[in-house]
Amino acid sequence: MTLLEICPSLRAGMSSPRLDSGVWPCDTHYDDLGRVTLGGVALSDVADQYGTPTYVLDESEVRRRCRAYRKHFPDAEIIYAAKALMIRSVAAWVAEEGLSVDVCSAGELTIALAAGVDPRRIVLHGSGKPFAELEAAVAAGVGRIVVDSLTEITLLAALATRPQQVLLRLSPDIDVHGHPAVRTGVTDQKFGFPLGSAQATEAVERILRQPMLHLVGLHCHLGSQIHDADFYGEAVRRMIAEMARIRREHGIRLPQLDLGGGHAVAYRGGDPEMSLPVLADIVEDALDAACSLHHFPRPRIAVEPGRAIVARAGVTLYRVMTVKHVQGGHTYVIVDGGMNDNPRVALYGARYDAVLVNRHPTGARMTATVAGRYCEAGDILAHDVILPADLRPGEVLAVPCTGAYHHSLASSYNGVGRPPIVAVTEGRSRPLIRRETPADLLARDLG
Numbered sequence: 001m002t003l004l005e006i007c008p009s010l011r012a013g014m015s016s017p018r019l020d021s022g023v024w025p026c027d028t029h030y031d032d033l034g035r036v037t038l039g040g041v042a043l044s045d046v047a048d049q050y051g052t053p054t055y056v057l058d059e060s061e062v063r064r065r066c067r068a069y070r071k072h073f074p075d076a077e078i079i080y081a082a083k084a085l086m087i088r089s090v091a092a093w094v095a096e097e098g099l100s101v102d103v104c105s106a107g108e109l110t111i112a113l114a115a116g117v118d119p120r121r122i123v124l125h126g127s128g129k130p131f132a133e134l135e136a137a138v139a140a141g142v143g144r145i146v147v148d149s150l151t152e153i154t155l156l157a158a159l160a161t162r163p164q165q166v167l168l169r170l171s172p173d174i175d176v177h178g179h180p181a182v183r184t185g186v187t188d189q190k191f192g193f194p195l196g197s198a199q200a201t202e203a204v205e206r207i208l209r210q211p212m213l214h215l216v217g218l219h220c221h222l223g224s225q226i227h228d229a230d231f232y233g234e235a236v237r238r239m240i241a242e243m244a245r246i247r248r249e250h251g252i253r254l255p256q257l258d259l260g261g262g263h264a265v266a267y268r269g270g271d272p273e274m275s276l277p278v279l280a281d282i283v284e285d286a287l288d289a290a291c292s293l294h295h296f297p298r299p300r301i302a303v304e305p306g307r308a309i310v311a312r313a314g315v316t317l318y319r320v321m322t323v324k325h326v327q328g329g330h331t332y333v334i335v336d337g338g339m340n341d342n343p344r345v346a347l348y349g350a351r352y353d354a355v356l357v358n359r360h361p362t363g364a365r366m367t368a369t370v371a372g373r374y375c376e377a378g379d380i381l382a383h384d385v386i387l388p389a390d391l392r393p394g395e396v397l398a399v400p401c402t403g404a405y406h407h408s409l410a411s412s413y414n415g416v417g418r419p420p421i422v423a424v425t426e427g428r429s430r431p432l433i434r435r436e437t438p439a440d441l442l443a444r445d446l447g
């Protein structure tokens with residue numbers, strides 16, 4: 001029997017590792033003062049210099065994730081799904097790392113072009129692309145447009161004055177059992193055409209009738225936070241069977257198969273995440289088997305990770321405003337951000353960790369709920385996190401794994417502007433996006 005088992009209260013006084021290496025960026029450390037550093041910069045210094053809340057982004061981690069994809073999928077096209085986080089710097093970093101970029105609006109397209117992304121390496125998505133956005137994409141010369149509806153084929157046919165490559169989005173009826181808002185591979189949902197349906201056949205026929213539209217492949221996207229790579233193996237088998245059917249019935253061989261994104265990351269220690277080597281093996285085996293079964297030449301595979309590229313590179317900093325011990329209830333640590341900068345908790349029930357970063361706590365600990373400052377009872381950032389019992393107003397908390405779908409989903413509810421994004425790398429910090437101010441809010445208000 002150990003001393004801790006004999007006297008469990010000792011545990012509260014032990015200093016425990018605060019940083020889970022499965023959740024934080026690789027370049028996260030403690031400095032001599034016990035502060036947490038990222039990219040060689042103390043996070044509490046970032047909070048002092050740029051204010052809070054602030055999104056911190058580790059450039060090296062973004063690049064490392066791009067390289068991991070390229071290493072494990074050397075023959076595939078890696079397309080960064082920009083909806084996860086679309087700002088010029090990130091678009092430039094991923095393009096420098098050899099990735100293509102998927103955009104889903106004229107706004108994202110404008111940012112990609114402004115960042116210098118080659119339009120031929122841009123893919124346009126969207127379940128309801130407005131005419132003006134299709135027009136902007138065609139005019140910019142985007143490489144591929146993913147066709148999502150019959151209406152879009154008519155609009156594209158009218159717009160394209162030179163050959164435009166398109167992919168056709170199909171739903172292969174694969175249920176990844178996620179939150180209903182993120183299950184996009186099933187038949188009864190708004191994206192694309194059900195695989196094998198009459199509408200899918202009609203879409204192929206209509207595209208083939210248009211001289212300026214070149215159907216180069218099929219696309220599917222199964223959902224989000226998928227950690228079981230077998231779902232992708234099944235998608236490959238179903239999609240290759242469909243490509244073989246299209247060849248039989250229409251006499252064309254499609255050279256590309258885009259498997260979408262959705263690769264899971266760990267938000268808290270112990271969460272399952274997608275293993276890239278396992279995914280690569282499963283996709284490869286499924287391709288071999290399906291292509292030989294249907295005597296179909298191997299198409300070039302594309303994958304579209306968004307979250308898996310940027311989520312772990314981001315950390316959000318908050319200042320503690322107050323600590324409330326509700327008699328007979330929870331302890332609430334209220335911070336100066338919340339659902340405006342992280343709506344994922346309210347939207348999907350996402351779970352996060354929070355860590356004190358301005359000092360190394362050694363005393364007793366408490367279980368607390370980290371809550372936001374906004375006027376909604378559901379404005380919670382993290383449930384049941386372990387924090388020092390002597391946590392004080394003014395101290396700095398960091399929530400890891402906030403690089404994806406945070407800035408891009410942020411709002412200015414309660415008239416509080418969106419936070420800045422500050423990049424850290426090699427001991428330096430620099431702002432990439434400035435804080436949204438009351439003056440910005442007023443600038444849009446025409447009175």
Ligand SMILES: Cc1ncc(COP(=O)(O)O)c(C=O)c1O
Nearest residue numbers: 081221261262263304305306307
């Ligand atoms: C078509 C498509 N591709 C890629 C992605 C990226 O998904 P994730 O960020 O989960 O990898 C999405 C996300 O919704 C998507 O809709």
